[in-house]
Amino acid sequence: MTYGSREVLQGVDLDIHRGEIFALLGPNGAGKTTTVEILEGFRRRSSGDVRVLGTDPVRGDDAWRGRLGLVLQSWRDHGRWRVGELVGHFAEYYPDPRDPKELLDVVGLTAQTDQLVSRLSGGQRRRLDVALGIVGRPELLFLDEPTTGFDPEARYDFHVLVEKLSADEGVTVLLTTHDLIEAERLADRIAVLVDGRIRVCGTPAELARQAAARAEVRWTAQDGTPRRERTEDPSQLVWELHRDTGGPIADLEVRRPTLEDTYLHMVNTENRRPGDPGDREDSAA
Numbered sequence: 001m002t003y004g005s006r007e008v009l010q011g012v013d014l015d016i017h018r019g020e021i022f023a024l025l026g027p028n029g030a031g032k033t034t035t036v037e038i039l040e041g042f043r044r045r046s047s048g049d050v051r052v053l054g055t056d057p058v059r060g061d062d063a064w065r066g067r068l069g070l071v072l073q074s075w076r077d078h079g080r081w082r083v084g085e086l087v088g089h090f091a092e093y094y095p096d097p098r099d100p101k102e103l104l105d106v107v108g109l110t111a112q113t114d115q116l117v118s119r120l121s122g123g124q125r126r127r128l129d130v131a132l133g134i135v136g137r138p139e140l141l142f143l144d145e146p147t148t149g150f151d152p153e154a155r156y157d158f159h160v161l162v163e164k165l166s167a168d169e170g171v172t173v174l175l176t177t178h179d180l181i182e183a184e185r186l187a188d189r190i191a192v193l194v195d196g197r198i199r200v201c202g203t204p205a206e207l208a209r210q211a212a213a214r215a216e217v218r219w220t221a222q223d224g225t226p227r228r229e230r231t232e233d234p235s236q237l238v239w240e241l242h243r244d245t246g247g248p249i250a251d252l253e254v255r256r257p258t259l260e261d262t263y264l265h266m267v268n269t270e271n272r273r274p275g276d277p278g279d280r281e282d283s284a285a
């Protein structure tokens with residue numbers, strides 16, 4: 001994809017399997033929204049091949065569009081509608097919609113059914129976006145930063161809902177998010193896009209292995225000093241500590257690399273230029 005002479009996507013190559021929850025991560029400006037908009041048929045790619053549910057999005061007709069669900073980042077302006085009316089109205093566009101009343105219950109907006117959309121809180125609007133995205137029973141659901149503005153309980157409810165859509169209805173989900181805990185919790189596979197290129201793609205565990213992020217072992221030494229060490233083989237270190245102390249290791253904690261560690265490692269490696277802080281450690285190694 002090029003904007004003018006600027007290439008913002010450079011050979012993005014991925015397959016997303018049916019029924020899979022797939023997360024696309026990457027820093028601001030990496031090209032996530034551009035990628036998703038090409039897949040949704042909102043943006044015409046400069047070159048390359050794309051198939052979404054077997055169809056080139058550029059040629060997608062209404063029937064194809066009806067099989068997609070979109071929960072977009074920017075919220076549409078329907079402020080003068082009442083919540084229940086709006087969901088009922090959207091339901092009419094689809095051949096086999098969900099029951100609007102049940103749907104409002106699922107997203108936790110039953111109490112707001114008769115409220116004007118303009119009076120909803122930010123998190124409630126986002127819930128409404130989600131309801132509008134799934135009212136048509138989509139086969140493929142695009143979630144663009146879906147939980148921005150959700151309180152922890154709403155976020156938890158939303159995760160349960162997405163897992164249920166995937167497990168019970170076989171819905172394929174493409175999620176873009178900056179929330180790494182969300183990605184780790186929901187995604188079967190994750191791709192990290194940096195500067196328009198897929199830097200890595202795999203299960204969260206595969207990503208951790210590829211990034212060679214190391215586990216951190218913490219303990220309190222026999223003289224009472226808190227200690228921490230990063231290692232690729234924590235069991236070996238723990239074994240040695242146990243052998244050396246001849247008994248239990250005080251305050252032992254082994255912290256596996258999280259997706260956040262992995263992600264930051266990838267993004268920083270990709271973005272680092274000669275002379276940046278942090279380079280010294282690498283070149284000395």
Ligand SMILES: Nc1ncnc2c1ncn2[C@@H]1O[C@H](COP(=O)(O)OP(=O)(O)OP(=O)(O)O)[C@@H](O)[C@H]1O
Pocket residue numbers: 003008026027028029030031032033034035
């Ligand atoms: N219509 C446009 N015209 C020119 N450049 C654009 C246009 N839309 C996006 N870009 C540029 O393309 C690059 C990718 O943008 P994109 O919105 O896809 O990133 P993103 O990964 O979704 O970012 P964010 O996490 O901030 O939402 C950015 O450098 C952006 O400035």
